[in-house]
Amino acid sequence: MLRSMMERATNGIMLWSLILIPFGMAAMAFGAGPISFVEFRQGVAWYLNYQFSGNFIFLPLLALTLVLGAATLVVAGRAKLTYRSALSRGAVPQREVAVVDEQRLVTRARAALEPELNRSAPRVDRILDLLFSLPLELGASDLYLCPQEMLVELQLTIGLDRVSVSTLPHALHEQLIDRMRQILGVDEEALKTDGDVDFRWSQSHQHFRVELSPSSAGIQLRIQKEGADGLALADLGMQAATLIAFKAMLGCKNGLVLVGGNPGNGVTTTLYAAIHQIHKDRKLNQGIASLETVVRQELPYVHQTELGGGNAAAIFEGIAAQNHEAILVRHIDGKALAELAVGVAGERAMVVGATPGHNAAELLVSAWELVGTELLVQSQPSALAQRLIIRLCPDCCTPASVLPNQQIAGWDFSGEFHAATGCDTCQFTGRVGKVGLHQWIGFSEGLANTLRETRNAGELRERLQSLIPSFAELALEKAKAGETTLEQVIELIHEEQSNG
């Protein structure tokens, strides 16, 4: 309904503009006489000079422009108001929920590939073109050529699903790999290599990451679309125990999973990965909904709602009324929204969301302050806090005896650490990307009791913090495993000490 009103308003404005423009042009031509471009410019200058000296021939045009501008403002403003008030009454903007349809995907991929594959002499360059354009056309993040015993499987990754879409013979696969090595400019015999390819079409271009890696039946090829985030939880670098506990909690029918951390620490990515996990694990009948300030990434199987400037609690109520089995709430803030979201988590749906706080204890304290003990305990809350730190280049780091640049009371920096010497992969910086540190507080009877027994936020914070390792302690483990530097650990210790 809302949409049809907006459409009618837009159409009306366009129609009237089309009708009125000729009149405006005629008025202009009439005022300026037979014109060339120069004369028109002179006409405009003349108009500016003499507008108010008795010649009113341009006034209708001016009035027309003003009326049109005002009409646009009024209609756009009204549409926005209606939209907001509909949202706050609980309407949810419609969005098509397109679940990945494997059969359709396979059909489309085959239609693109098979004419070329079935030629008596397949053209290698033409097929490579298709391999680069397929992920874009079909909305996939990765394309794989996986050699099997008899044939080579072509697979696409969409969201977290990896779908096998076609096959090709080994002989052709080997030609493709050879050609790819030439494109990457590597040795013809290279088994494992990777590189970036900038692929150009007539009007656009796209970066890809290409990887060749050996497998038992031949060389596997992976073409990854750049900008395609790894959304698998397993790729986030959680400790095994944390990952298992986090996944188990996401698998529950209902409950509250808080995810948080300081801005810039990949919290949004983890939230999306959690939603992917729920989608992958359960065959949901009622689907997944989300309430986000800004939709950062379109998830085809999530009914995503962008908050805009709307009333979050009212919009959440509208979403909750639709009985989704899982709801992502990007920011659980404000008492009204928090009470609704935590209430739904306690009754019937899995709610994944972020509360303010830089560590896992803070996330729970924030929620506790917003909704109080009873509601929070009923929702069976757990919390995951995330922090990203520098990551040593895995290709060139070696065990080294690193001496800390300072000693800190209570910390033992003995043992072996790692240092990176620099290589092509890390462009001689010794660092590649970031590695995540994760604090996890899972729901248990013990946690429920702690929540019930504490009377104030300070006490709760202290008791919860005693349950989890600090980020500095987690970083020290990563440093000993060769994933980050000792300097980074020391930096975190100082940061945590100054935060109290």
Ligand SMILES: [Zn+2]
């Ligand atoms: Zn390196």
